[in-house]
Amino acid sequence: MSTKEKGITMSIGRHALGVLAIVSVALTAAAPAASSHPPRNGISTGTASPSGEESAxxxxxxxxxxxxxxxxxxxxxxxxxxxxWAVGFTVPDKTIAGPAAAEADQCDAGGLPSLALHWDGASWSQVPxxxxxxxxxxxxxxxxxxWAAADCGVLRWDGQTWTRTTPVPIPGTDGYFLSGIKAISAYDVWLSGFAWDGTTGDDRGFVQHWDGxxxxxxxxxxxxxNFDISSVDAGGxxxxxxxxxxxxGKDTTxxxxxxxxxxxxxxKQFPAPAITMVIQRxxxxxxxxxxxxxxxxxxxRDPYGWDINRPLVLHWDGAAWTDTHAPEERGDLRDIASDGRMVLAAGDTYSPLDDTYEAYARRWTGAGWIPAAVPAPGLASISALAPSPDGGMWAVGSVGDETTMRPFIARTAH
Structure with missing residues (x-):
């Protein structure tokens, strides 16, 4: 896969099941966990966890x-x-298939239209x-x-409407992917991403700042x-x-x-702890x-990618970055968050060696990672987490296969 194709693949959002509506893949959903409550939107309120382990x-x-x-x-x-707020995209034509569709959709606003949902304390509703x-x-x-980072620009909500802003073009590149955004104030917003050079095949990571x-x-x-910038966050x-x-130097080191x-x-650049895996994303x-x-x-561990995805979690304690030694198991993490009571890492169990997967979550005990309940059983992926100011944590993602794909939103009880 070329670097440009890698960027396109990342922007499709395979981890959140969007790719299921684009690429024709036959997937079989696992049986939902038993629950004493009827599921809503096909989501059980039980505490199922990957690989059948008892969850905490x-x-x-x-x-x-x-x-x-x-x-x-x-x-x-x-x-x-x-x-x-929860954001993502819709797939208006589920019959779109193949790499050509993915290529055509890159920064094609008509391909996978923007989606924004708002929570008002009582219900979720779609907002234009x-x-x-x-x-x-x-x-x-x-x-x-x-603020929201999308394939074709940046969006801002001012309390009444969403409007668009345009980040600075990256000279000498053929496309870009906006990977993350962090709003500190109306005059202090950070944007991360990477652009690719179609001639050399190299990625060029970048950071942009909004000054109001x-x-x-x-x-x-x-x-x-050849590097990317995959995420940005700030404490102030x-x-x-x-x-x-x-x-x-990935081919040699x-x-x-x-x-x-x-x-x-x-x-200031900080050294990353030594990690035995040759692919580190x-x-x-x-x-x-x-x-x-x-x-x-x-x-x-395989430099060519023919291996299971293993969870990777690092921690900064104010002095150094350390490897928390996440479990040696199938796990592709998409987010990590703390609600003040727990640290939760989540994603799915997708592997290049096996197309079937389910939601994946692990909780930090202070000494290691243990299985945690997931908000969606069966074929599912957790795309993002967010602590709630009133306690608890939100989780969003998708469930179902390419014919039944639908979003979910869940929050931890508190």
């Missing part, structure tokens, strides 16, 4: 959603008890949004300052000839973290994680506190 909290409460057949949720953020294609990430600093008026590229240190104006992967911190004046960097930052993703 949390207990998930699913929510009714607008009728959204063939839709996918990829991001979630919570501002208050009665104010949260300019169509910029798939929405990949969402972040809010307040009720009137919500416009987007500006933020200079990065020399990070190699002088506490911004970005993370990605350096592919420059394997991939290397990139971890950088912004202190308000410049970047970041899905999310999450700031809980200045001395409590997490990175979640996946790794593989």
């Amino acid at each position: 909290g949390p207990r998930w409460q699913p929510f009714d959603l607008p009728v959204l057949e063939h839709a996918n949720l990829t991001g979630v953020t919570a501002i208050g008890r009665d104010d949260a 949004v300019p169509n910029l294609g798939r929405i990949n990430s969402v972040s809010a600093s307040g009720r009137r300052n919500v 008026v416009r987007w500006q590229l933020v200079a990065l240190p020399a990070l190699g000839d 104006r002088q506490d911004v973290w970005i993370a990605g992967t350096d592919y420059t 394997g991939e290397k994680l990139l971890i950088l911190h912004w202190n308000g004046y410049g970047w 970041v899905a999310r960097v999450r700031v809980v506190a200045a001395n409590d930052v997490w990175i979640a993703g996946r790794g593989q």
